[in-house]
Amino acid sequence: MDNASDSRRTSVLFVCLGNICRSPLAEGIFVHLVREAGLVDRFEIDSAGTGSWHVGEQPDARASLVASQHGVDLPSRARQLTEQDLEHFDYVIAMDRENLRSIERMADATGSDAHIHLLRDYDAEGRGDEVPDPYYGGASGFENVYDMVHRSCQGLLDHLQAA
Numbered sequence: 001m002d003n004a005s006d007s008r009r010t011s012v013l014f015v016c017l018g019n020i021c022r023s024p025l026a027e028g029i030f031v032h033l034v035r036e037a038g039l040v041d042r043f044e045i046d047s048a049g050t051g052s053w054h055v056g057e058q059p060d061a062r063a064s065l066v067a068s069q070h071g072v073d074l075p076s077r078a079r080q081l082t083e084q085d086l087e088h089f090d091y092v093i094a095m096d097r098e099n100l101r102s103i104e105r106m107a108d109a110t111g112s113d114a115h116i117h118l119l120r121d122y123d124a125e126g127r128g129d130e131v132p133d134p135y136y137g138g139a140s141g142f143e144n145v146y147d148m149v150h151r152s153c154q155g156l157l158d159h160l161q162a163a
Helices: 022-036 061-069 083-088 097-110 139-162
Strands: 010-016 043-049 091-094 115-118
Touching: 010 022, 010 097, 010 139, 022 043, 022 061, 022 139, 061 139, 083 097, 091 097, 091 139, 097 115
Parallel strands: 010 043, 010 091, 091 115
Antiparallel strands: none
């Protein structure tokens, strides 16, 4: 990882529960949008989960399928959020309120000054809403999640470019 204090780079970490569905989608989509915008040198992007159940696993096959159908690659492996992440990343972006609370508790304990937000805070169609967990649903749930994560990631990128 590059040093987050490098003033040229903004580090963004996307977080969900198991780091196999929503946060890898957000990571992959954000990387894709950053590449399209020609801003790869300005960002460090990663994802993690608050739980440890899936550490080391590839993204859920349904998440990978919907991403590939949109030309997005999901190369990450699941990992668990650490205290060091909250010291390192400028922005820690949660998929839902439960994970947001977990991140905030960890940040309070470590004195982190990371910007912690819900991803859909950047979604003009659902500002402040959660990204639902599609894990126990069918393929259409992954498509719906892809659409809202894509809108939200575009809003986040627009926000960070304007900052």
